[in-house]
Amino acid sequence: MTRFKAPSAEALVEIRQEFAAMGTYHDFVNADSDEEFVKEITMSDLYAYATGGVSYPNSAIEAALERAAGLRSAFRRMVLALPGYRFERAAAASAGGTLPRQTQGAEIKFSPSRAHDDRTYIIIELKSSVEPIPNSLAVFDSEDRAVRVSLPPPQDSIIQLLVRKDSDILRVLRDPDTDVVLM
Amino acid sequence: MLRAGAADGSVAQFRAVIEGVRFTGTQVGNRLAKILTGRKTFGSGSNRDTPVLELCHLTAMAAALGYDDRNARFRFFLDMDDEKRSSPAEARRVTPAAVRHRIEKRHTDRGWSRDDCELTERGMRAVYGSETHEVWFDRIPVLMAFFEFLIGIDDATFFAEMDDLLQTMITPPVTLRGIKDASNRLAARMRLWRRSNIAWATHEERFDKIAPYLSERGPEGNWVIDDEAIFGFWVLHSNAEKKPIREYATVFEAFVNLSKVMRAAEAAEAGSDARRLGTDFEAGDIDVADDIGPMSGEWETPLAIFDHPDLKSIRFFKGDSERAPIERLMQYGPDAQRLARAFLRLESFAPTQNVISNAIRFKRGKAIISNSVACVGTASYQAYQEDMERVLEHIRRLQLAVVHVLRRDVDDDVYAPISEDSRAAFQDLRRKGFDDDDPDEDRRDAFRMAANALPSVAGQLRGLLEQISDLEKDERDLALIFNEDVSLFSKQFRAIYGDRQ
Structure with a gap:
């Protein structure tokens, strides 16, 4: 048994407010662990995904990015904040093919494969060294959707990748209104 | 248990943060919940916006240790890069000891970029003219969890604005005015989030039933919370026509919560609950060796x-x-x-x-x-x-x-x-x-x-x-x-x- 002095009218307002806060606090802390919740992606998960701590592709994170524009925007911002190569947007759309992209210390060029009509080489030339050596190429479109491909290690500062002409990565690289990042 | 007052999405986001590898098995969850619901410690001098101000001070102090661009800030708050720990999961875990190690090492390696900051026995301190602010290592894990929660609210739609606010705040010269401006903007957003995600009314309605019940039950001028008060209230309200409170467990919890609030309010009024200002309100502002040790206070x-x-x-x-x-x-x-x-x-x-x-x-x-x-x-x-x-x-x-x-x-x-x-x-x-x-x-x-x-x-x-x-x-x-x-x-x-x- 506990006896309290009945609160004054003034104190009652504050106690009522704190009572509601404490009740809600218990709602958070004691939420039934058996209850079904949609598993949320945390921002540290997203950052780990951007920095390689969570490997690509991760289906749960990709599903969350697809669902929420805010998460996509946050992910893009995280990736663009990383040290590395960020390429300028292409000057204009090209009717004939994919335009090269340039940034300080690196360039991306494209060359059709002579052996396979349906394929193109993506050639990334690293003119300066940025650590860590990039292991993936990410392209963000205007809705912050990212297409990523893994990269082989550079040989004599050149990374070469053979992709299909109808691949997602070439589709977004053809769009001049995209941000290209080596991660 | 029914979640009377918190929206499902916000509870799911809260649980994702505290049950993730960074905070699982620590007491950060309780403290974060107190921040989110705006609970305060009577007599501590804190208010619902105090943790936001602390977060801004922490961001400014971290910037003075070189966590001063966007990526460095993300790394500081979202990724524990402590190379001394063994497993990948352990390397991501946020404990006061890990935070202390990281900050002290950073200080040894780089020092401060501002001469108004210093390391103390318990944390970091910044001096702005006549005002001093200190953030303890014990406090930093819950502020990190708060940062992670805040940038993720409403599917991270606040992320860019918050990031820009903090970047502007830490752009030299860092001033107390700038920190308070940023804090006010973040606090306003936090209040908006509370209004959208917390149904205070559910608990307030319960209070509006309990308070007159206890006043009437007396003795005059007193509220007595005992076994029969709880049972009597349940009998009265479990079968009421309008908005009954059916579950005995709900009634029991409401009375326990009210007891806690009343005790804290009375202690504050009596001045017997004097606490130091400024560092760890949700924990009762006490000295703890780490965030899993025994705690006093609540x-x-x-x-x-x-x-x-x-x-x-x-x-x-x-x-x-x-x-x-x-x-x-x-x-x-x-x-x-x-x-x-x-x-x-x-x-x-x-x-x-x-x-x-x-x-x-x-x-x-x-x-x-x-x-x-x-x-x-x-x-x-x-x-x-x-x-x-x-x-x-x-x-x-x-x-x-x-x-x-x-x-x-x-x-x-x-x-x-x-x-x-x-x-x-x-x-x-x-x-x-x-x-x-x-x-x-x-x-x-x-x-x-x-x-x-x-x-x-x-x-x-x-x-x-x-x-x-x-x-x-x-x-x-x-x-x-x-x-x-x-x-x-x-x-x-x-x-x-x-x-x-």
């Missing part, structure tokens, strides 16, 4: 420590038979002792009421409802008492076993008389984690953590058992008390659910 379940990853590999408790029976007692702690009969009612009759509710909800047949309304199968108080005695004995043996691990090589007057019992207790515990009485240092640390928590568990058990004995002294045999309550609850269940039978 009661927190000592069982939480056994969810720490380092302790999970040692089977201190069997879930169903040794931990589950005491989970609720440890949750309510001293309040369960103060309200012993009300708590016994909770343990025995709340599960019966759940059976009735679920039987109605899932259409499980009238026989189940009728039997439960008559309290057939309700666990008796005597059975509960025996359960508690059994678990208390298990705790006693656990304590002996832990002493054996930690003191077996110590030859002193304290240990010598119990050395044989300790050894025997350890050897009798044939379960995971009790197979090597000379474990490595990490495992010994885990046993030390348990050694700190077990006396608190035992203390609550003993305290409740004493209260139960007192009930028997004051009233009658426990079986008679139980039978009396069976009649009372059965009568009220009939009033609430009679037409469903």
Whole structure:
């Protein structure tokens, strides 16, 4: 048994407010662990995904990015904040093919494969060294959707990748209104 | 448990943060919940916006250690890059010790970029003219969790704005005015989030029923919260026509919450709850060695420590038979002792009421409802008492076993008389984690953590058992008390659910 002095009218307002806060606090802390919740992606998960701590592709994170524009925007911002190569947007759309992209210390060029009509080489030339050596190429479109491909290690500062002409990565690289990042 | 006042999405986001690898097994969850719901410590000088201001100060201090661009800030708050720890999961875990190590190392490697910042024994301090602000290492994990929660609210739609605000704030020269401006903007967004995600009204309506009930019940000028106040309120409101509060468990919790609020308010008024300002309000602003150690201030379940990853590999408790029976007692702690009969009612009759509710909800047949309304199968108080005695004995043996691990090589007057019992207790515990009485240092640390928590568990058990004995002294045999309550609850269940039978 506990006896309290009945609160004054003034104190009652504050106690009522704190009572509601404490009740809600218990709602958070004691939420039934058996209850079904949609598993949320945390921002540290997203950052780990951007920095390689969570490997690509991760289906749960990709599903969350697809669902929420805010998460996509946050992910893009995280990736663009990383040290590395960020390429300028292409000057204009090209009717004939994919335009090269340039940034300080690196360039991306494209060359059709002579052996396979349906394929193109993506050639990334690293003119300066940025650590860590990039292991993936990410392209963000205007809705912050990212297409990523893994990269082989550079040989004599050149990374070469053979992709299909109808691949997602070439589709977004053809769009001049995209941000290209080596991660 | 029904979540009366918090939106599902916000609870899911909260749980994702605190159950993730960074914060699991720590007490950050409780503290973060206090920040999100705007709970304050009476008399501490804090308000609902104080943690936001602390977060801004922390961001500015981290910037002065070189975490001064966007990526560095993300790394500081979202990624513990402590290379000394062993596993990938451990490397991501946010503890005060890891935070301290990281900041001290950073300070050694790079120093401050501003001359108004310094390291202190407990954390970091920045001086702005006549104002000083200090953030303790113990406080930083929950601020990191708060940062992570805040940038993720509403599917991260606030992320860019918050990021820009903080970047502007830390652009030199860093000023107190700039920090307060950023803090005000973040606090405004936090208030908006609370308005959208927290239904205060549910709890306020409960308060608006309880307050006049207690005033009327008297004695005049006093509110008395006891076993019969709780039961009487439940009888009055569980079958009300408008917005009934059906569950006894809900009523019990509401009265316990009100007791806590009243105690804190009275203590503050009496000036006996004087606290230092500025560092760790949610923890009662006390000095803790790390965030999993025992805490003073508001009661927190000592069982939480056994969810720490380092302790999970040692089977201190069997879930169903040794931990589950005491989970609720440890949750309510001293309040369960103060309200012993009300708590016994909770343990025995709340599960019966759940059976009735679920039987109605899932259409499980009238026989189940009728039997439960008559309290057939309700666990008796005597059975509960025996359960508690059994678990208390298990705790006693656990304590002996832990002493054996930690003191077996110590030859002193304290240990010598119990050395044989300790050894025997350890050897009798044939379960995971009790197979090597000379474990490595990490495992010994885990046993030390348990050694700190077990006396608190035992203390609550003993305290409740004493209260139960007192009930028997004051009233009658426990079986008679139980039978009396069976009649009372059965009568009220009939009033609430009679037409469903």
